[in-house]
Amino acid sequence: MNCQRFENVVSELARGQMMAAEQRAEALAHSDACENCAARLGNEEMLTRGLQTLAAEMKTMAAPPELENKLLEAFRTRDAVAPISRRQSNSRYWLAAVAAVLLIVMSVVAVRWRAAVDTPQQAITKAEPQKKVETNDKSEVVVDDQTEDVTPKREIVRTPSRRSRRPYTPQVANHVRNEIATDFIPLGYMNAAHFQDGGRIVRVELPRSALANFGLPVNMDRYHEKVKADVLYGTDGLAHAIRFVQ
């Protein structure tokens, strides 16, 4: 054993702590051979004796006897008070439980009420596309079905679920209802029969002078304003027809 290792065990050695017999023998042998370590062990042992003396001196010290009486008195008082506080806490739990039940009932009622309100609106929105089909001419029907095909499908698939209670009002249907549009005018040499092949409508804004290109009258007072138009793109990606919208 060297001094470093002796330093690690010197406290344990001086305190008489449990340690391996071999290690203890090595440490004692080292302290016999090393003057510094022997002095170190001596100091540690003296400190241990000093601490033991202090501990022995204070061994008999205890809290004053009146403290026990105070605590027992406090315990009795607590016993007298405890059931009341326990009742209070129980009543609090009951109140919280009743409030929770009320909250659940009210939410269920609110959800059902909303579901009841939603149902007629959905019936209306379902009915709207059918009306439009009846009123529009053939070309419009074809185009609307292809471009806004998602909208009617959504309405049909939609069931009164918790996520989508809000009545759905398709904007395009409103546009169609509120807007006045010309018939689709074929671009180039396209036959009107090709419109049935399907495609996509893109709403664009054109200079008002574009009306003149299709033989439509132009209001010269609003010459600088733009005009809205729907361009029908075919499946080939080419513009097949156009209609003007007001």
Place this chain on the structure above:
Amino acid sequence: MNVNNDLNDSELLRSMLAGNEEALALLYRRRQGGIYRFALQMSGSKTIAEDVTQEVFLFLMRDGHLFDAARGSVNAFLLGVARNHVLRRLRVEQLLAPLGDDFDDDVPVLHATSDLCPLEDLTRAETIESVRKAVLSLPSKYREVVVLCELQDISYAETAEILGCAIGTVRSRLHRARALLLEKLRPSMETEEPGSATVKSARCFA
């Protein structure tokens, strides 16, 4: 309701929480000494020690259900609570600075023993006083391990439970604390034993 004296601390605590006053009295008589001494040795003040002892048992009445037998003994639980109260009181009263000679007037009186001659008695009293002052002047994290391991003779494992740290930490803190104590007590030890060599940091090659 009568309580059997053979009941262990956990059983007494359970009985006390069920409203048995005698169980509290028995548990108090069994554990108050250790708690009082711990607080006294930590603070050096009888007033604080009394207050802390009272606080610990009031806490036990109020929150005794927090005791978990799986985490340690009732004694460790009580000493852990006492430690928290002592440290709080010391923080409040700003006694963490080394106390030196500014002890309370209510420090425990060290009794002379009759089986020693007056000179030995005086030497012994001086030794005790100097050791006590040295312990009180230690930083709290070292003081608590000295108080628990050396003065209360509690094992490393139980000390670790009380302090909420690893056993290795307890061991290393105690080692460091003893080195600090030796530093503080060196002058008195040198006068006591003039021939004894002082510890040098130089390494020997024996």
